[in-house]
Amino acid sequence: MNLAVYGLKLWLIVDVLDTERFESWVRSIWGKTSGYDDQWLAHLNLILPPSMLEAANIKFNLICAGPGDMVIISPNQYHYVVNTTTSLAVTVNFLFPHEAIAKKPTLLCEDCGLYPLVGKVANLAAIALPKRMQVMAKTGNANIARPDSSPFRKRRRIDEQGELISSNGEDDVDEDEEDARRSATIKRLQAQPASCLVPAFSQKNPPKANILRLAMAMRGHKAIAQIWELRQSIRDSPSAEFNSALMNRKLTGDALQPYESLQQS
16 A cells, blocks of 8 residues: 655556456567566566557556555556655555465566565565576475576576676676766766766776666755755644654653644744
């Protein structure tokens, strides 16, 4: 569930009855770049306009959630959210005591959030890299499975013996080319009007240009201004003085004044 506290959030939620149709449609378009774990579609990070879903005859709902609105998503229901204003929300994922984390066998790759639970939770299995799968299968590891046609993850390079060459998320891009991209990204985002600060990083193991771009965007004037605007809106809210008084009582033990007297003062 997601509870909006401040601002407006636009939700696009695919109808659960059209989940399989949606997956088949996405696979038909982006199949060459998608994986074979059960979270493959989420890894594509797609933001699809409603017009595309309508053309594909896929049912969905659009919801604009404001302060006090709660949006509840069913398990395995595809959705995305666009913050149309500066927003603050509380998100909670929960299970009832009798519910299992995975109700059916689920294949996970190393990019999946539940991957660390493989081998610890029932029904969770790791999708193996091609060469390693053969080695692990010989050891009798039951937590390894992979469709025969599954390619290895592009972000992990494996040698002929199945050993990991790089764990930095590198693909087949030439290092000099990646350095050029990184330098161009820094130059572009440091300039006006972005004026983004460059985060510190190791020169021996630098981030890829697309990761650096996201990190710099979070340190730009616009992002900082949004955080400041949100802070000010909360600070200037009618309940701010009351909350401050509550905090003062906890720290000093002073008696709490009535809310009306705080407003008058």
